[in-house]
Amino acid sequence: MLTSMPLIEYADASPEIRAVYDDIMATRGVDWINNFWKALANDPATLRRTWESIKQIMAPGALDPLTKELIYVAVSVTNNCDYCLHSHTASAVTKGMTDAMFGELMAVVALANGNNRLANGYAIEVDERFRTPLAR
Amino acid sequence: MLTSMPLIEYADASPEIRAVYDDIMATRGVDWINNFWKALANDPATLRRTWESIKQIMAPGALDPLTKELIYVAVSVTNNCDYCLHSHTASAVTKGMTDAMFGELMAVVALANGNNRLANGYAIEVDERFRTPLAR
Amino acid sequence: MLTSMPLIEYADASPEIRAVYDDIMATRGVDWINNFWKALANDPATLRRTWESIKQIMAPGALDPLTKELIYVAVSVTNNCDYCLHSHTASAVTKGMTDAMFGELMAVVALANGNNRLANGYAIEVDERFRTPLAR
Amino acid sequence: MLTSMPLIEYADASPEIRAVYDDIMATRGVDWINNFWKALANDPATLRRTWESIKQIMAPGALDPLTKELIYVAVSVTNNCDYCLHSHTASAVTKGMTDAMFGELMAVVALANGNNRLANGYAIEVDERFRTPLAR
Amino acid sequence: MLTSMPLIEYADASPEIRAVYDDIMATRGVDWINNFWKALANDPATLRRTWESIKQIMAPGALDPLTKELIYVAVSVTNNCDYCLHSHTASAVTKGMTDAMFGELMAVVALANGNNRLANGYAIEVDERFRTPLAR
Amino acid sequence: MLTSMPLIEYADASPEIRAVYDDIMATRGVDWINNFWKALANDPATLRRTWESIKQIMAPGALDPLTKELIYVAVSVTNNCDYCLHSHTASAVTKGMTDAMFGELMAVVALANGNNRLANGYAIEVDERFRTPLAR
Numbered sequence: 001m002l003t004s005m006p007l008i009e010y011a012d013a014s015p016e017i018r019a020v021y022d023d024i025m026a027t028r029g030v031d032w033i034n035n036f037w038k039a040l041a042n043d044p045a046t047l048r049r050t051w052e053s054i055k056q057i058m059a060p061g062a063l064d065p066l067t068k069e070l071i072y073v074a075v076s077v078t079n080n081c082d083y084c085l086h087s088h089t090a091s092a093v094t095k096g097m098t099d100a101m102f103g104e105l106m107a108v109v110a111l112a113n114g115n116n117r118l119a120n121g122y123a124i125e126v127d128e129r130f131r132t133p134l135a136r
Numbered sequence: 137m138l139t140s141m142p143l144i145e146y147a148d149a150s151p152e153i154r155a156v157y158d159d160i161m162a163t164r165g166v167d168w169i170n171n172f173w174k175a176l177a178n179d180p181a182t183l184r185r186t187w188e189s190i191k192q193i194m195a196p197g198a199l200d201p202l203t204k205e206l207i208y209v210a211v212s213v214t215n216n217c218d219y220c221l222h223s224h225t226a227s228a229v230t231k232g233m234t235d236a237m238f239g240e241l242m243a244v245v246a247l248a249n250g251n252n253r254l255a256n257g258y259a260i261e262v263d264e265r266f267r268t269p270l271a272r
Numbered sequence: 273m274l275t276s277m278p279l280i281e282y283a284d285a286s287p288e289i290r291a292v293y294d295d296i297m298a299t300r301g302v303d304w305i306n307n308f309w310k311a312l313a314n315d316p317a318t319l320r321r322t323w324e325s326i327k328q329i330m331a332p333g334a335l336d337p338l339t340k341e342l343i344y345v346a347v348s349v350t351n352n353c354d355y356c357l358h359s360h361t362a363s364a365v366t367k368g369m370t371d372a373m374f375g376e377l378m379a380v381v382a383l384a385n386g387n388n389r390l391a392n393g394y395a396i397e398v399d400e401r402f403r404t405p406l407a408r
Numbered sequence: 409m410l411t412s413m414p415l416i417e418y419a420d421a422s423p424e425i426r427a428v429y430d431d432i433m434a435t436r437g438v439d440w441i442n443n444f445w446k447a448l449a450n451d452p453a454t455l456r457r458t459w460e461s462i463k464q465i466m467a468p469g470a471l472d473p474l475t476k477e478l479i480y481v482a483v484s485v486t487n488n489c490d491y492c493l494h495s496h497t498a499s500a501v502t503k504g505m506t507d508a509m510f511g512e513l514m515a516v517v518a519l520a521n522g523n524n525r526l527a528n529g530y531a532i533e534v535d536e537r538f539r540t541p542l543a544r
Numbered sequence: 545m546l547t548s549m550p551l552i553e554y555a556d557a558s559p560e561i562r563a564v565y566d567d568i569m570a571t572r573g574v575d576w577i578n579n580f581w582k583a584l585a586n587d588p589a590t591l592r593r594t595w596e597s598i599k600q601i602m603a604p605g606a607l608d609p610l611t612k613e614l615i616y617v618a619v620s621v622t623n624n625c626d627y628c629l630h631s632h633t634a635s636a637v638t639k640g641m642t643d644a645m646f647g648e649l650m651a652v653v654a655l656a657n658g659n660n661r662l663a664n665g666y667a668i669e670v671d672e673r674f675r676t677p678l679a680r
Numbered sequence: 681m682l683t684s685m686p687l688i689e690y691a692d693a694s695p696e697i698r699a700v701y702d703d704i705m706a707t708r709g710v711d712w713i714n715n716f717w718k719a720l721a722n723d724p725a726t727l728r729r730t731w732e733s734i735k736q737i738m739a740p741g742a743l744d745p746l747t748k749e750l751i752y753v754a755v756s757v758t759n760n761c762d763y764c765l766h767s768h769t770a771s772a773v774t775k776g777m778t779d780a781m782f783g784e785l786m787a788v789v790a791l792a793n794g795n796n797r798l799a800n801g802y803a804i805e806v807d808e809r810f811r812t813p814l815a816r
Contacts, residue, residue, distance in 0.1 A: 005259075005779070035260050035262070035263050036251075036254070039260045042779065042783060043780075043786070043787070045600070045783075045787070046790075049600065049787075050790075053247060053597070054247060054251070056593065057243045057244055058244070058247075061236070061240050062239070062240050063206075063241065063244075067206065068240070070199075070203065070206075071207060071244045072244055072247070072248045075210055075211070075245055075248035075249055076248055076252055077392050077393040078389060079214065079249065079760065080388075080487065080489065081252035081256060081760065082392075082395070083255035083256075083260050084248065084255050085393065085395065086262045086263075086267065086395070087263070087266055089266075090265075100198035100451075101199055103451030103453075103454060104193070104204070105199065105393075106389070106393045106394065106454065107193045107451070107457075108193055108194070108199075108211075109207065109211055109389050109393060110386035110387065110393075110454075110458075111190060111194075111386060112224075113215065113385045113386050113389045114383060114386030115186065115220060115382065116211065116212055116215045116352075116385070117378070117381050117382045117385045118172075118176060118182070118186065118378060118382045119172060119219035120217060120219075120349050120354075120357070121345075121349040121378045121381060121382075122175040122378065123354070123358070124219050125171055125219075126171070126218065126219055126222045126223070127170045127171050127222075127223070130170070130225075131222065178371065178375060179372075179375030179376075181375075182375060182378065185379075185461060185464065185465075186382075189457060192457065193457075209801075213797050213801040215352065216623065216624055216625065217352065218803070221800070222803070235549070236587075238549075239586060239587030240587075241801075242587070242797070242798060242801045242802065245797050246594075246794035246795065246797045249793045249797045250793050251790065252793070253757050253758060253786070253793045254786060254790045256757050256765070257753075257765065257786045257789060258786065259762070277530060277643070306535045307533055311530040312526065314643065314647060315644075315647030315651070317736065318526070318650065318651050318654075321737075322654075325519060325729060326519060326523070328725070328729065329512070329515045329516055329519050329729075330516070334506060335509055335512045335513065339475055340512070340516050342471075342475065343478060343479060343482045343513060344516055346479045346482045347482055347516075347517055347521055347524065350486045350487065351486065351524045353524035353527050354534065355528075355532050355533075355534055356520065356524050356527050358538040358539065359534070360520075361538075362537075362538045370470060372469070372470035375470070376465070376469050376470050376471045376476070377471065377479060380465055380479045381483055383462060383465050383466075384479070384484055385483055385487065387444075387458065387462070387492060388483065388492050390448065390454070391444060391491035391492050394413060396443050396444055396447045397491075398490065398495070399443050399494075399495070401498075402494040402497075403494065485665040488660075488661075488760055488761065493664070493665065493667065507685070507722065508723075511722060511725075511726060514665045514723070515723070515725070517661050517665060518658035518661045518662045521657045521658050521661045522657050524624075525622060525657045526650060528621050528629070529617075529629065529649075529650045529654075530650065531626070531629065531630070549803075578810070579804050579805055579806070579807050580798070580799060580804055583804045584798065584802065586802075590798070594798065597791060598795070601784070601787045601791050602791075605780070606778060606780035606783070607785065611747055611750065612788050614743075614747065614750075614751060615750060615751060615785060615789065616788055616792045618751045618754045618755055619755070619758050619788075619789055619792035619796065620792055620796055622758045623758065623793065623796045625799055626806065627799035627800075627804050627806055628795060628796050628799050630806045630810040630811065631806070632792075633810075634809075642742060644742035645742045645743055647742070648742050648748070649743065651737045652738070652743075652751045652752055653751065653755055655733060655734060655738075655752070656751070656755035656764065656768075657755055657759065659716075659730065659734070660755065662716070662720065663761050663764050664763075666685060666719040667685075668715050668716055668719045669715055669763075670715070670762065670766045671766075674714070674766040674767055675766065
């Protein structure tokens with residue numbers, strides 16, 4: 001870790017930062033803040049914007065919260081983001097992900113990453129019918 | 137496209153390739169083969185192995201087929217695989233993806249790709265509680 | 273293409289650029305320049321440095337030129353660089369790549385891209401014996 | 409590591425998992441199992457499918473086993489998969505990779521990763537002759 | 545393009561979408577909307593959130609707007625996002641990027657992409673002094 | 681770390697390697713060598729070529745050295761190269777990067793990584809005016 005970019009604890013936080021921390025804990029129903037937010041707090045504008053975005057995007061909508069966490073983990077595994085893998089796997093478990101679901105999630109992620117390269121390498125043209133309105 | 141690596145049509149396919157094509161059409165309940173398989177048919181071993189894998193992995197299990205397609209699209213968008221985006225978006229629509237679901241899928245994918253880099257760039261250590269058995 | 277960043281043809285090139293073009297053609301035993309170099313010629317320092325690097329690195333050494341082209345294609349497919357895929361697949365064919373080799377190359381690239389994500393997602397620790405001197 | 413996703417040792421494995429472990433050891437002529445397989449064993453279907461794929465793809469064919477390992481390492485380095493880098497570098501050494509070969513492998517991988525971005529950034533069009541059948 | 549995900553023109557836009565379009569044009573001092581926003585308008589929540597983020601982040605601050613565009617282009621080239629490359633290269637030109645700056649930008653991007661892989665492949669440990677407070 | 685690929689200290693280096701080390705220290709005005717170079721020294725040709733490239737590319741030009749470091753960090757964060765992040769963040773600090781600049785750099789990098797995927801996923805066509813000469 002860049003030791004000059006410290007994790008900012010609640011006790012040391014400005015009122016502006018505490019307001020975000022309070023909203024995170026209230027929204028999630030927890031009494032602690034994970035390191036992601038303590039690091040972003042070094043830049044309060046990024047802390048607030050990132051929290052507002054995640055709060056809005058990960059809320060229940062056309063997709064349920066567990067499905068959203070699975071998608072988030074799929075991206076994080078593809079990009080090899082260790083922090084995000086751990087934090088969002090934990091979130092997914094909280095929202096109901098079983099070991100069997102995790103296994104299938106990993107299988108799909110590996111399959112897609114492999115097949116993406118087969119499509120790249122064989123330079124395959126998109127089928128016309130995948131481009132037409134009737135396809136969606 | 138690499139013009140010396142032709143798409144192999146059913147009429148021109150060997151019995152070995154036709155057997156895979158037949159299984160694809162029967163499994164999916166369609167009467168046509170998309171370009172991905174016609175290109176892989178240049179290497180029958182890869183054609184067969186890739187089909188057997190996708191058939192096994194994308195089947196209903198602990199995760200339903202639509203959720204698997206969403207995960208597949210999330211990976212393909214992250215890797216910028218245009219062919220896979222189009223073919224699996226079409227599959228997702230067939231399995232029930234609405235425009236609202238697509239919009240939320242894209243929003244989660246963009247969010248995760250951005251936040252993965254915040255975690256990388258701030259070099260954030262994984263919280264101890266995300267590593268414990270109780271976290272899952 | 274960025275139309276204000278034109279491809280610089282031999283006839284329009286400065287002596288500095290022509291010297292690089294001449295060396296490319298002499299080294300490769302061809303009488304034409306591909307678009308990659310004509311684009312880089314907009315920045316002569318990058319043109320020269322990139323050519324000197326590729327000339328040195330892709331020359332026969334502990335690895336033969338065909339193996340080096342296969343490695344180059346593997347990276348380009350992983351990154352989805354369409355230009356590089358086409359130009360280096362063509363080079364690989366010139367150096368002896370058969371269709372069967374191309375098929376196996378794609379199979380290994382897809383496998384590795386998938387398995388990389390399984391290793392990421394399961395967060396697998398490196399075996400101690402892979403870290404010891406005897407392992408290499 | 410996700411501590412609730414344990415490494416499954418041979419002594420604790422089901423007959424289904426042991427059958428795969430036995431085949432891995434017999435095929436490779438070793439008496440131990442590396443962590444990759446012990447982690448995948450949490451999902452026996454993925455364990456079996458992944459092993460069958462790697463066994464088929466990495467076997468001698470139009471490309472020799474060492475060349476395949478070099479390609480695998482090239483992909484793993486490009487994707488920054490630390491586990492895969494270590495395990496497949498060890499495999500490559502077993503199959504004859506020298507330090508000089510490793511050095512040239514790394515040089516080609518770095519070159520291609522850089523040049524891929526020059527081609528992207530200058531938005532270079534693929535030369536017509538790279539698209540014709542005669543090019544391959 | 546997914547033809548069922550149309551570009552939404554100003555004339556066909558809802559008041560909610562028009563409000564964002566109006567702010568984009570006013571902020572940028574232009575009288576047209578580029579395709580990125582017309583596509584995102586299919587999901588008004590994403591349109592608004594994305595615009596608010598980019599408006600906030602790309603504004604003058606500790607870094608000037610041109611430097612921010614150069615950074616944006618560097619990321620887009622690394623990820624091979626063709627749309628983003630073209631739109632943000634155009635923005636950078638508007639803000640003062642010369643051809644010489646573009647050439648150096650590409651050179652740094654290529655260098656970093658290559659050297660990232662040398663650091664990965666040689667599995668180089670971070671120097672202690674890069675981790676100390678004095679280093680920053 | 682691959683323990684059989686040792687870091688080569690100045691005291692153990694050949695004259696050829698020492699010449700590069702000396703030039704690194706003289707150019708940078710420091711009295712020590714960081715691990716990147718000590719690892720590359722295992723392949724003297726790569727050591728020399730990489731140093732010559734970085735010395736040429738990162739020198740003041742149309743872009744100032746700090747801007748170049750910011751671009752380098754942006755790429756390294758996008759690729760999740762931990763070594764490069766730490767070494768070039770340290771360099772950027774030496775050249776004047778403040779905490780506020782670092783915060784904005786991270787914000788732009790995250791934004792671009794997210795928006796790259798929105799452009800991919802919505803499969804947005806490049807606006808004609810971004811392709812015309814007048815756009816640059």
